[in-house]
Amino acid sequence: MAETNRTARLSSRPTGMLQRDNFEIASEELPEPGDGEFRVRISHISLDPAMRGWVNDAKSYVPPVGIGEVMRAIAVGTVEASRNSKFADGDTVTGLFGVQEYAVSDGSGVIKVDTSKAPPERWIGGLGMPGMTAYFGLTEIAVPNEGETVVVSAASGAVGSIVGQIARIKGCRAVGIAGGAEKCAYVTDELGFDACVDYKADDLRGQLSAACPDGIDVLFENVGGEIHDTCLSLMNFRGRVAICGMISAYNATEPVPGPYNYRSILVNRLNVRGFIVFDFISQYPQAAKQLGEWHGAGKLKIREDVREGGIDAFPDVLNLLYTSGNFGKLVLKV
């Protein structure tokens, strides 16, 4: 058999930013499905902030990727060589297929998607896990009331862009935080947020304060660090904070202090909750249906940042997430 499977296996654990030599990228034999299994020819790999945490040898919400294992990743691709009656050759599917060109699966956690409604890469982005993360974090954890002000960091990103749009659908004032004038203009002009604050410009607190004349009722946090801290200082009485991610700290090599405004939790009687999308597995179908409806009705604008280069371009492309180098949901084309 001439075809091979290009794979990225974790070869060592990084300190700080991921390096190319933390991975062994090689061509392996094409995997053959056994009974009840099928092969997926991967077209796009989702690059997500959480991936940095998955390669740490530390307690987290999923076990770390083991040395020698294919790097964990959500991906989308086409079924072939199926020996599973539930998946036919030609089906487009998403799942935890890893950073490689081909994966073999028994169908666990695999979802069929409809490419007539959205292109494949969107099913691992705004209509996939990032979209559902936004949906559950906002509607189940933060629970904004109509007329409240919702602030979301990384507002032009995969999750943040959906958070603000859902906040608008729910009748809230949506305020984004993003890096640079171009991203901010996208957030307000394309996504329809009420305001967007540029954290790369001066006086973050003054900008935020002006963008939130009635204070912040709900904070959906993707970034952490100074941005989070500043938001905490503007929270209203009985505000809610959904902690979805803290990308600013994922590559830290020294301990990172918590927010200096931590005491705002006490003074303002905040409710601060952490969550991840996997907590809501039983409600995925409901969320997917709702997101699909909003998307179909033109109420959810979604932008992917699709990068070329295949398996060999990982981890350089992944690192764009931690340097704000992407614009929209970051996807690696295989």
Added chain:
Amino acid sequence: MAETNRTARLSSRPTGMLQRDNFEIASEELPEPGDGEFRVRISHISLDPAMRGWVNDAKSYVPPVGIGEVMRAIAVGTVEASRNSKFADGDTVTGLFGVQEYAVSDGSGVIKVDTSKAPPERWIGGLGMPGMTAYFGLTEIAVPNEGETVVVSAASGAVGSIVGQIARIKGCRAVGIAGGAEKCAYVTDELGFDACVDYKADDLRGQLSAACPDGIDVLFENVGGEIHDTCLSLMNFRGRVAICGMISAYNATEPVPGPYNYRSILVNRLNVRGFIVFDFISQYPQAAKQLGEWHGAGKLKIREDVREGGIDAFPDVLNLLYTSGNFGKLVLKV
């Protein structure tokens, strides 16, 4: 009239620890009640950690004490010269009477107490606001389930001592944190906690880890700082954190970083909530009744640390709270 009223009025705002010269302590004319009012001859003044915050000119849950005003304080005393039909001369009452010997009141927020059931100073301690703070924080905010591990800091203090005892009543493992062997022995031997960790001894994390073999499900925080941070690192999945106070930071003159283990909120999907007892005003009668029943049944051990010296001894006595100099609920005898 020969009698006078000794008062402590705020004369300047402190930086760091309170100083004697932040207050003007003087003898004033005895106040006379008007129609519908009565005078209270104060016997004991409650000294509480929150008092340090009340003299800062900063947004908090109550307005700051103004310059020239009598220092705010909860106190207990005896009604005299009553011109209010609801309060008779000789009644023992608690209320926000301030740091002074006599107060005039129209009865707003004043509660009559039964000194046949407990001495006056207990009604501003374990059976008063601190007891209710413990009650609401544990039963309404943290909500431990039977068999869970509850950790409380400042465990020998007015609030912490009650928290652990209620946790035991609710069928939980109660673990205290206190300063020094004597306080720790009191917490386990007298109050009946399952364990108590000495934060002044070495290896706080190792001690806590040993005292909580199944991790921490509920953290009731009175202290903040390093103690809080260490506890966050041992929280279980879906743990709850009730933020009641952060006494370690109240005298800070520089910004205080939040917990380095802040990310535990995300990884362990914690629910962190701030509260103060005033949030539960409508439920005070229910809490007072329950605390009184437990106390009457011998299930709540309460210890006061009553200091002599009268009004002139304030603020020196108050500062004992911030140097761990008290042992039990700190009360100033008038």
